[in-house]
Amino acid sequence: MRIRHRPPLLALALLALPPCTSLAGPGGAIEATTTAATTPSPRTRRIVPDVSRDLVELRYDFTGTELLIFGAVNPPAAPHAPIDLVVAIEGPRRTALLRRKQKVAGIWINRLVARLEDAPAFYALSATRPLADIAPAEVRERLEIGAGRLPIAVRRPDGTKSPLAPEARAGFFAALAMNGLYRTETGPQALRIKDGTLFRTRIALPSKLPEGDYRARVLLFEKGRPVAERTLALKVRKAGFERAIFHFAHRLPLAYGIVAVALALLAGWGAGRIFRRR
Amino acid sequence: MPLYFPIAELSFNVFVIIGLGALVGFLSGMFGVGGGFLMTPLLIFLGVPPPVAVATGANLITASSVSGALAHFQRGGVDLKMGWILIAGGAVGSFLGAGIFGLLKRLGQLDLAVSLIYVVFLGGIGTLMLVESLGALRRRHGDTAQPARRRRRHVGWRHALPFKTRFRKSRLYISALLPLGVGMLVGFLAAIMGVGGGFIMIPAMIYLLGMPTNVVVGTSLFQIIFVTAITTVLHAFHTQSVDILLSLVLLVGAVVGAQWGARVATRLQGAELRALLALLVIAVGLKMAWGLTMSPSAPWQIDWVLP
Numbered sequence: 257m258r259i260r261h262r263p264p265l266l267a268l269a270l271l272a273l274p275p276c277t278s279l280a281g282p283g284g285a286i287e288a289t290t291t292a293a294t295t296p297s298p299r300t301r302r303i304v305p306d307v308s309r310d311l312v313e314l315r316y317d318f319t320g321t322e323l324l325i326f327g328a329v330n331p332p333a334a335p336h337a338p339i340d341l342v343v344a345i346e347g348p349r350r351t352a353l354l355r356r357k358q359k360v361a362g363i364w365i366n367r368l369v370a371r372l373e374d375a376p377a378f379y380a381l382s383a384t385r386p387l388a389d390i391a392p393a394e395v396r397e398r399l400e401i402g403a404g405r406l407p408i409a410v411r412r413p414d415g416t417k418s419p420l421a422p423e424a425r426a427g428f429f430a431a432l433a434m435n436g437l438y439r440t441e442t443g444p445q446a447l448r449i450k451d452g453t454l455f456r457t458r459i460a461l462p463s464k465l466p467e468g469d470y471r472a473r474v475l476l477f478e479k480g481r482p483v484a485e486r487t488l489a490l491k492v493r494k495a496g497f498e499r500a501i502f503h504f505a506h507r508l509p510l511a512y513g514i515v516a517v518a519l520a521l522l523a524g525w526g527a528g529r530i531f532r533r534r
Numbered sequence: 535m536p537l538y539f540p541i542a543e544l545s546f547n548v549f550v551i552i553g554l555g556a557l558v559g560f561l562s563g564m565f566g567v568g569g570g571f572l573m574t575p576l577l578i579f580l581g582v583p584p585p586v587a588v589a590t591g592a593n594l595i596t597a598s599s600v601s602g603a604l605a606h607f608q609r610g611g612v613d614l615k616m617g618w619i620l621i622a623g624g625a626v627g628s629f630l631g632a633g634i635f636g637l638l639k640r641l642g643q644l645d646l647a648v649s650l651i652y653v654v655f656l657g658g659i660g661t662l663m664l665v666e667s668l669g670a671l672r673r674r675h676g677d678t679a680q681p682a683r684r685r686r687r688h689v690g691w692r693h694a695l696p697f698k699t700r701f702r703k704s705r706l707y708i709s710a711l712l713p714l715g716v717g718m719l720v721g722f723l724a725a726i727m728g729v730g731g732g733f734i735m736i737p738a739m740i741y742l743l744g745m746p747t748n749v750v751v752g753t754s755l756f757q758i759i760f761v762t763a764i765t766t767v768l769h770a771f772h773t774q775s776v777d778i779l780l781s782l783v784l785l786v787g788a789v790v791g792a793q794w795g796a797r798v799a800t801r802l803q804g805a806e807l808r809a810l811l812a813l814l815v816i817a818v819g820l821k822m823a824w825g826l827t828m829s830p831s832a833p834w835q836i837d838w839v840l841p
Contacts, residue, residue: 316537354834355835427833517763517766525604528604528605
């Protein structure tokens with residue numbers, strides 16, 4: 257797999273930031289503490305995030321990879337200031353048919369449960385603390401943070417609103433999680449704000465990563481209120497020979513089938529000749 | 535060395551796939567069978583989505599039947615007229631099979647249907663083979679002196695069918711509907727199971743059509759190439775589930791394995807071999823049945839509606 261690497265130059269540049277705050281007064285770090293304590297001006301605090309790669313190419317040897325999302329909170333917060341970060345990566349949204357296995361006459365049979373519209377094909381979330389501790393439910397609902405609060409329309413197979421929405425949602429994310437396509441990690445191991453300014457989190461991308469346009473949302477909370485949000489775009493796409501095969505199969509299916517047969521005939525005939533010579 | 539298979543949308547160690555090809559090739563070389571009925575379930579056990587396992591299996595059988603069919607053809611072991619009728623029936627069967635395959639896939643019941651049909655066929659054929667081979671073993675050890683084979687009985691209804699046709703090579707004068715029907719059944723199974731169908735066709739040719747054994751294998755291989763080719767094209771067209779890369783990598787292993795298997799087979803006894811194969815077939819069938827009845831590790835399943 258070849259990946260366009262973005263050198264974390266930005267992070268290096270941001271490391272140099274704390275001295276810059278001394279523009280406001282002498283003794284940067286101490287100054288920051290006092291400002292946070294006296295004038296909590298959440299409006300002015302910003303986040304400057306970046307992602308280690310904005311293009312993930314699924315090549316022949318792709319077995320999953322790791323995405324690094326990092327950045328800085330500016331101006332820095334005091335070491336124990338009540339600030340929190342949430343990083344959520346969302347895959348492309350599509351319509352999903354959700355089925356559940358049910359036992360019928362001793363055999364497990366799929367039964368269509370619901371149709372989920374605008375369901376993300378991938379969802380990974382890292383947060384500094386459990387989401388419930390970061391912000392109240394109304395806020396999370398409004399910001400659409402967390403698997404349970406994504407704006408997914410759950411419908412019955414016939415299109416009417418499904419009474420099974422919470423169950424279907426849980427089932428959907430359980431199915432995603434089976435393939436490493438859904439993960440929520442909270443706590444300092446997942447995401448930590450270092451010295452009140454620098455942060456980074458690792459997001460595992462599994463081998464069954466779906467193609468499409470992804471976005472990473474980075475949200476900053478201060479005392480339970482959202483103060484800043486930034487969105488980064490990234491793309492996942494098949495590349496190289498595999499991409500060519502996949503697109504050939506889907507765009508020219510008849511020709512693809514004929515080529516598959518021709519290749520099989522040629523390979524089978526060739527193999528037969530090689531062994532008959534011996 | 536991992537390799538990403540673009541249609542299966544999975545990454546496997548390339549040596550695992552070559553090894554699987556070699557294993558099935560070895561067994562097919564040793565037992566003289568196509569091996570599709572082992573390849574498809576083993577691919578499913580590895581985690582390949584059943585539609586891809588079936589369609590890719592069909593593609594692989596085209597490749598592994600070519601050289602055998604050519605050899606029989608050059609030796610004059612193919613009844614062409616019979617072959618073309620079998621192929622015509624096979625095309626119709628495969629067309630129906632691929633249609634049902636696509637429908638089941640849309641309904642989300644394909645995995646279940648493939649497993650069920652495999653359980654039935656593997657269980658049934660494995661049991662028959664086991665009974666037959668154990669009987670042969672017992673006879674050889676001289677327990678009971680049974681007559682070698684009962685005379686084939688002429689079933690009345692076969693001669694009552696219309697469209698009687700003369701098949702010179704097979705020295706037969708039978709209704710063309712018979713090979714057409716056999717071909718259809720085999721084509722249907724090829725499309726649903728990703729098999730060549732030799733295990734159905736060869737007994738049907740001998741016992742139902744009454745073909746002489748010297749043209750049975752050649753004609754069956756001749757039909758299998760065309761029917762699996764048609765099946766591959768239909769699956770590629772309907773469900774885009776043929777993985778060229780997967781079938782080529784499997785083929786590398788299968789070709790080598792088949793040569794090796796054929797060599798080992800010369801040193802083993804026929805009845806023992808068949809008993810062994812029967813046990814293997816039953817084991818694969820049981821594993822499939824187990825998968826159907828045990829509590830699923832993944833009760834929820836997502837199917838994406840493609841835009």
